[in-house]
Amino acid sequence: MDTTTSNGAYATWLRARMDEGGFTQRSLARAWNEDDPETARRAIRRYLKGMVPIERTRRELAGALGVTDTGPAPDPDKEED
DSSP: OOOBOSSOHHHHHHHHHHHHHTOOHHHHHHHHOSSOHHHHHHHHHHHHTTBOOOHHHHHHHHHHHTOSOOOOOOOGGGOOO
């Protein structure tokens, strides 16, 4: 399954929410996964480079950011069955 967007819409959305909330990658990683913030930070870096997480992860990140909007979804035409 191709989990990237053509224009990095999720990365743009995530960066904007991080800026609004005053989050750095490390502080968001700690808020998202206190037990393993280093793994969370690496995932966040992938998302900021253009990868789009699955719906469950998008909801978890939105919760850590304190927002209800989960951001733009991947293009459904690019998803494989």
